[in-house]
């Protein structure tokens with residue numbers, strides 16, 4: 001690609017690492033970083049952990065670029081609309097920015113809960129540094145109880161951190177176990193026990209049906225008839241891909257921006273997408289496009305998307321990572337690799353009662369591993385997973401023609417599925433069906 005101006009829309013870690021890779025590969029044209037936030041890129045995972053405890057200050061969170069980007073930064077400026085036919089990004093103030101290449105990396109935004117008093121200063125979501133500052137202010141104002149609504153990673157981490165600060169914490173969750181959707185019911189139950197043992201009150205199988213803002217806090221009436229009052233409420237019910245600004249174009253936006261295996265955006269051959277916002281088929285697993293909301297994936301996909309943009313659709317390589325993520329709660333480090341959510345059942349790969357490694361299987365195929373406070377064992381199991389998931393050779397044309405995508409369903413299989421891998425040596429061949437954990441086959 002001979003590009004004169006590449007625009008990076010969204011400068012979280014995916015956008016930053018994409019820009020860096022463009023320069024590494026020798027892109028010498030103009031680089032414009034359209035940064036929707038007032039802050040330069042920062043380490044988002046610390047927002048629910050070390051930033052709340054005060055272990056890290058905002059300055060510690062800043063991400064550095066590994067080489068001079070020599071970019072034009074447009075801070076606090078959000079892309080409003082993109083015209084993929086004329087290659088123009090519209091910015092506020094009727095500014096029209098022509099691009100030769102576009103990186104879409106606008107991530108996700110926190111979901112708001114219908115009916116929740118979002119403007120009450122005691123009620124928070126947690127996605128950005130400004131959200132974290134606001135939450136910090138409320139927590140510091142008094143020592144009143146904290147309520148966390150949700151059962152995903154952010155909910156669990158923020159509950160654990162508030163508890164470690166000595167606060168009375170209640171989690172209200174619709175599901176019976178914490179994290180169950182992401183890691184399956186067996187590990188989900190373990191996470192639930194961990195929170196209970198550390199003094200978190202759990203109201204499971206319930207939701208907030210009514211909110212009442214009071215001078216001293218927020219009272220929530222729950223579906224089980226219980227009333228709960230808290231001085232700080234964190235609504236942590238997940239994120240939605242930030243694609244509103246892309247509507248009206250020629251793109252597929254059902255759950256994120258639909259991409260070809262190479263990260264090229266379906267409907268625009270001079271645009272790529274990366275990070276939490278991008279849905280693409282990872283052929284290591286199957287052909288269904290999915291989004292992956294993990295830090296390391298955003299790093300790797302940002303770099304891969306930049307390579308693809310410069311190579312062009314015909315020469316680009318498919319992005320086929322083994323996704324990895326981690327979480328920390330009450331001093332327990334949970335690390336995972338692969339796609340545990342695709343597992344139909346689990347097996348113990350290692351377990352000494354305290355730390356463990358769990359394997360997730362779909363049929364006889366290992367699709368994920370998760371370690372519970374066992375980083376050293378995880379290294380070996382990650383390598384084993386990678387070996388077992390080694391992908392088929394890429395199809396001759398990395399990206400089938402865009403007009404092959406039916407307009408009614410963007411969740412199409414983009415190329416044929418890989419054949420299942422056999423279980424490798426050292427991996428249990430017999431599976432006890434009693435370990436079946438009822439986990440959905442996809443998130």
Ligand SMILES: Cc1cc2nc3c(=O)[nH]c(=O)nc-3n(C[C@H](O)[C@H](O)[C@H](O)COP(=O)(O)OP(=O)(O)OC[C@H]3O[C@@H](n4cnc5c(N)ncnc54)[C@H](O)[C@@H]3O)c2cc1C
Pocket residue numbers: 009010011012013014015034035036037044045046047048077078079080105106107108126127128154242245274275276277292293294295296298324325326327328
């Ligand atoms: C509290 C918290 C804790 C987390 N902890 C972990 C963890 O422990 N482990 C892990 O693996 N992952 C964790 N994650 C997930 C991880 O942070 C994300 O996967 C990662 O940040 C995704 O990076 P991204 O660049 O794709 O998107 P983002 O980081 O969301 O960046 C997107 C950027 O685009 C901007 N933007 C949006 N719209 C526009 C627009 N129209 N124009 C310009 N800019 C725009 C946004 O403001 C934002 O700055 C955590 C996330 C949160 C919120």
